[in-house]
Each structure stands twice: as structure tokens, then as C-alpha cells.
Amino acid sequence: MTPNSSSRRATIIAMPLLALSLASCQSPTAQAPSTPNAAEPWNWSEDVVRAAVNQVRAGRDLNPRSWPGGARVAVLLSYDVDNETVYGLRTGDVSIGPLSQGQYGSRVALPRIVTLMDDEQVPATFFFPAWSLKLAPEQAGVIQRSGLHEIAVHGWIHELNTTLDGATEARLLQQAVDAIEEITGERPVGYRAPSWNHSPNTLRIVRDMGFLYESSLMHDDRPYELVQDGEATGVVELPVEWILDDAPLFNPRGSSYMNPRDVMQVWIDEFDKAWEERTMFLLTMHPHVSGHRSRIVALEGLLAHIKAKGEVWFATHEEAARYVREQAGMD
Ligand SMILES: [Zn+2]
Numbered sequence: 221m222t223p224n225s226s227s228r229r230a231t232i233i234a235m236p237l238l239a240l241s242l243a244s245c246q247s248p249t250a251q252a253p254s255t256p257n258a259a260e261p262w263n264w265s266e267d268v269v270r271a272a273v274n275q276v277r278a279g280r281d282l283n284p285r286s287w288p289g290g291a292r293v294a295v296l297l298s299y300d301v302d303n304e305t306v307y308g309l310r311t312g313d314v315s316i317g318p319l320s321q322g323q324y325g326s327r328v329a330l331p332r333i334v335t336l337m338d339d340e341q342v343p344a345t346f347f348f349p350a351w352s353l354k355l356a357p358e359q360a361g362v363i364q365r366s367g368l369h370e371i372a373v374h375g376w377i378h379e380l381n382t383t384l385d386g387a388t389e390a391r392l393l394q395q396a397v398d399a400i401e402e403i404t405g406e407r408p409v410g411y412r413a414p415s416w417n418h419s420p421n422t423l424r425i426v427r428d429m430g431f432l433y434e435s436s437l438m439h440d441d442r443p444y445e446l447v448q449d450g451e452a453t454g455v456v457e458l459p460v461e462w463i464l465d466d467a468p469l470f471n472p473r474g475s476s477y478m479n480p481r482d483v484m485q486v487w488i489d490e491f492d493k494a495w496e497e498r499t500m501f502l503l504t505m506h507p508h509v510s511g512h513r514s515r516i517v518a519l520e521g522l523l524a525h526i527k528a529k530g531e532v533w534f535a536t537h538e539e540a541a542r543y544v545r546e547q548a549g550m551d
Pocket residue numbers: 221222300302374378414415
């Protein structure tokens with residue numbers, strides 16, 4: 221996931237989609253809401269406000285009493301392998317220079333990162349827009365070589381899913397899963413939305429396609445069950461956070477750039493609190509961002525800190541989702 225400039229556009233167009241969603245997904249006791257007027261939310265009725273908020277909420281806390289081996293904290297490392305998809309393909313604004321930064325992701329950064337993970341024997345989950353893998357399918361072999369890691373799905377072409385109608389969004393995700401399975405030989409069980417947002421249709425699509433877990437939302441630091449329009453879904457959420465994403469702070473041309481070693485300290489502080497609270501530390505990185513030499517130093521420092529602290533369970537997202545489901549009696 222990397223930030224995109226379309227979030228404002230997505231917010232503006234979300235309201236007609238919300239209206240459609242409300243028409244088909246009301247809870248049994250809700251009154252039919254009047255059509256929301258996006259320009260005057262202060263005039264929305266009680267039902268409209270509650271229906272808007274209740275589209276997707278956090279349900280029960282799924283943080284286990286302890287993690288496997290009696291560990292205090294689960295450490296889940298995500299890599300969103302966006303590559304060329306976020307350098308023009310997702311918007312159609314293609315330009316050769318930015319696309320070269322995308323190919324750096326598959327050509328240099330991903331092998332460097334996987335080598336580090338394998339040397340450290342630390343499992344990770346790699347979320348792919350299908351086109352990132354189709355353009356450089358050799359990435360699958362690099363990741364699968366150790367048997368430690370998971371490959372999950374991150375859209376078709378990092379499409380701006382909040383701008384799409386439900387049928388198109390569902391078609392693209394189905395295509396993406398099929399394409400990834402064809403290349404890797406394994407069907408992904410985890411979903412992460414491109415640009416970390418849901419359209420009014422996303423969760424329904426995720427449920428219909430039978431994903432084991434979802435990892436795009438931010439209701440908690442701990443794993444939890446997603447609730448849709450008041451109904452428990454059985455879908456495990458492994459939440460993300462912008463604080464725990466490398467892209468915003470590592471953009472050398474952005475206004476929030478930070479020294480990689482300072483970013484490492486933010487990650488260490490987040491980890492230490494998770495360790496104290498006995499919860500979960502989920503960090504999202506991107507090969508095309510964190511796979512550069514100066515950033516690998518920060519990642520190495522983080523791993524050294526985590527290992528020195530001890531009582532840690534390193535896991536893929538799939539392993540964590542299966543464990544919390546079992547502990548919560550969801551299966
Ligand atoms: Zn992404």
C-alpha cells in the first residue's frame with residue numbers, strides 16, 4: 221500500500237455508492253434511510269449516520285491469551301509488492317522514469333529482502349497486485365524457495381477500488397486471485413485492499429470469495445473480527461496503520477521524509493509497546509521502498525532488537541489468522 225492522491229476523489233464519490241449499499245444492506249431493525257446529502261452531513265438523520273458508520277466495524281477482540289510457544293507478542297511482517305503498479309499503472313499515467321523505480325522492486329529489492337528474511341529465518345507475507353507478479357513471475361520462486369513465506373493478494377493492478385462499481389471490483393479481484401494461483405501454484409487466502417480502503421462492496425466481495433483474513437483496516441492494534449452492518453462476519457482482520465508503513469516516511473521527495481534510522485526507532489517503540497501489552501506488531505513495508513541499501517540497515521536493526529527482546533512469535537499473516545481463529549473457537 222502506498223498513499224495516493226485519489227483519496228479525496230474517493231471520498232467524494234463514496235456517497236452515491238453508500239446510498240446504494242444502504243438500500244441493499246440494512247439491518248433488519250433499521251428504518252430505510254433517506255438519501256444522504258453529502259454536502260450537509262449535519263442534517264443527516266440518526267439512521268443515516270449510524271448506517272454510514274456501521275458499514276464495517278470492529279467486532280470481538282481476537283487477541284489470544286498467549287501466542288504459540290508462550291510468546292508475548294506476534295510479529296507479522298508484510299511486504300506490499302506494488303512495483304510498477306504504483307508508478308503509473310494504477311492510474312494509467314505511465315512514464316518511463318517512474319516505471320524504472322517499479323522494476324527496481326522486483327529486480328533488486330525483493331531478492332535483497334527475501335535473502336535477509338531467509339538468513340534470519342523470519343517468515344513474512346508478500347501481498348501482490350497480480351500485475352506485479354505477471355510482470356516478473358520469477359519473484360514467486362524467490363519467495364517460495366525457503367518455504368517460510370506466504371503470498372497473498374493486493375488487487376489486480378493496484379486499482380482504485382473505492383472508485384469502482386461492485387461488479388468490476390469483484391471481477392478484478394477474482395482475476396487477481398486466479399492469476400496469482402496460476403503463477404505460484406497456491407491460492408491466496410489473505411486479502412489486502414489496494415490503497416488500504418474499502419468501497420461499500422469490498423467486504424461483501426471478500427466474504428463471498430471466502431478469504432481467511434483481511435488486512436487493510438485500522439480499528440485496533442490487535443486482531444479482531446469484522447462486523448458488517450451489525451452482523452459478525454467470521455472474517456479475521458489483521459490491522460495495519462500508517463505509522464507502521466514505510467512508504468510515507470521514506471519518500472525522499474515527500475514532505476514527511478525521515479532518516480531511516482529514525483524510522484527504525486518508531487518501529488522499535490511500536491514493537492516494545494506491543495510486547496508490553498502482549499498483542500501484535502504488524503509492520504508493512506514495500507520492496508521498492510525498503511529494499512534500498514540504506515533502508516535495509518533499518519530493517520536489520522529492527523530485527524536485531526526484536527530478537528534480542530525475546531518471547532516473540534514470528535509468523536505469516538495466514539499462520540496468525542489460523543491461530544487466532546482456533547483460539548477463539550471460530551472453526
Ligand atoms: Zn499497495
